[in-house]
Amino acid sequence: MSRKTMVRPGGRSARVQASVHAAVRELEAEAGREALTVPLVAARAGVTPSTIYRRWGDLQELLSDVAVERLRPETEPQDTGSLRSDLEAWAEQFLEEMSAPAGRAYIRDALLGDPDGSNAGQCSAYAAEQIGVILDRAAGREEKAPGVDTVLDRVVAPMMYRILFRPQGLDTAYARRLVAGLVGPAGR
Amino acid sequence: MSRKTMVRPGGRSARVQASVHAAVRELEAEAGREALTVPLVAARAGVTPSTIYRRWGDLQELLSDVAVERLRPETEPQDTGSLRSDLEAWAEQFLEEMSAPAGRAYIRDALLGDPDGSNAGQCSAYAAEQIGVILDRAAGREEKAPGVDTVLDRVVAPMMYRILFRPQGLDTAYARRLVAGLVGPAGR
Structure with missing residues (x-):
């Protein structure tokens, strides 16, 4: 069983997780990513380094967990009145956030300290959930819509x-082109 | 200027690179990935650890360079007589290689120790080159073909x-479906 399956909301384990995640975010804001070490994070969080090593294995796995938390969408996708415009708005925002330096750093962190792939899977599950909301709305409007996987x-x-392999020249027009290629161009 | 732009074929720098890359591959095969350290690699390659730190920064950047070398395609894509079958054969092989444990480890290594994004860009450039060969052949047969970016x-x-975010259940039928979605199903 993975270490992560042991966490229960409200228990000691959840409190340790919250304080360690907060310590990472604070220290990163204050001193920058390169300055982070497990002993520094432990001191700020008020736990022993061995608590962190036992729970997360190493700094990379901890940073991966923190990154996934930060990639969690905070709001439902905007309802702009049609499938195409909802997808466009969502894709433009996704591209903007994920291609910004902070977004790219979180994606890399999420992927890299993730030996069992659960954090990468969670990132994709967040995107799938948001798309699911958009597609359900389209169904409610009786619009023809593709599936989530598509x-x-x-x-x-x-x-x-x-974003990961060829970030040069990425802009929101690219997001719009992808949506138009799937559901047809605007004004059709 | 990046450290990597200093390498000239046949020079001392190229010989150091070849022996250090070979040392990584040998030690990885003998003792496993987890056992690799810069001093071990240096001793096997017959260079000082400071040579490695100076040239690659750290072990992660070295592993990224070695991974990209391993992801370099060794042969031209097979000529199977049509655009669709060429793309299918190439995509099936790409998916098989990249989704295998070794392929996934190389992709992660290439992305991880890559502060300036040049190794990730190289991975994508390899794929674009292979696709370019397939599309040029299609043009030679006067087949209608999409562009490389598409x-x-x-x-x-x-x-x-x-491969990176949701590897469960990936199989070569998925590669064929993607190709069929782009250039039409077989037998059309």
């Missing part, structure tokens, strides 16, 4: 591939 | 996204 393949995957 | 968005990006 939107992941045609809109999310190309954006994420560019 | 193939990256519609075939490569979804495979890489799944």
Whole structure:
């Protein structure tokens, strides 16, 4: 069983997690990412370094968990009145956030300290949930809509591939082109 | 200027690179990835640890360079007689190699120790080159063909996204579906 499955909300384990995550965010804001060490984080969080090593294995796994928390969407996708415009608005915002330096750092952190792939899976699950909300709304409006997997393949995957492998020249027009390629251009 | 731009084929710098890369591959095969350290690699390569730190910064950057070398395609894509079958054969092989444990480890290594993004860019450039060969052949047969960027968005990006973020249940049928979605199903 993974270490992470042991956490219960409100228990000691959850409190340790909250204080360690907060310590990472504070120290990163104050001293920068490069200055982070497990002993520094432990001192700020009021736990022993061995608590961190036992729970997270190493600094990379801890940073991966913190990154996934930060990648969690805070609001539902905007309802702009149609499938195409909802997808456009969501994709533009996703691309803007994820291609910014902070977003790229979180994606890398999430992927890299993630030996069992659960954090990467969680990132994708966040995107799938948001797309699911948009598609349910489209169904409510009786609009014809693709499935979640198709939107992941045609809109999310190309954006994420560019962000990770060829970030030069990425702009929101790219997000709009991907959506238009899937559901047809605006004004049709 | 990046450290990496200083390498000239045949010079001392190229010989150091070749022996250090070989040392990483040998030690990884003998003792496993977790056992690698800069002093061990240096001793095997016959250089000082400071040579490695000066040239690569740290072990992660060295592993990223070695990973990109391993991801370099060794042969041209197979000529199977049509655009669709060439793309299918290439995509199936790409997915098989990249989703295997070794392939996934190389992709992660390439992304991880890559502060300026040049190694990630090189991985994508390898894929773009191979696709370019396939599209040039299609043009020679006077087949209608999409552009390289479209193939990256519609075939490569979804495979890489799944490999990195949701690898469960990936199989070569997925590669064929992506190709069929772009250039039409077989037998049309």
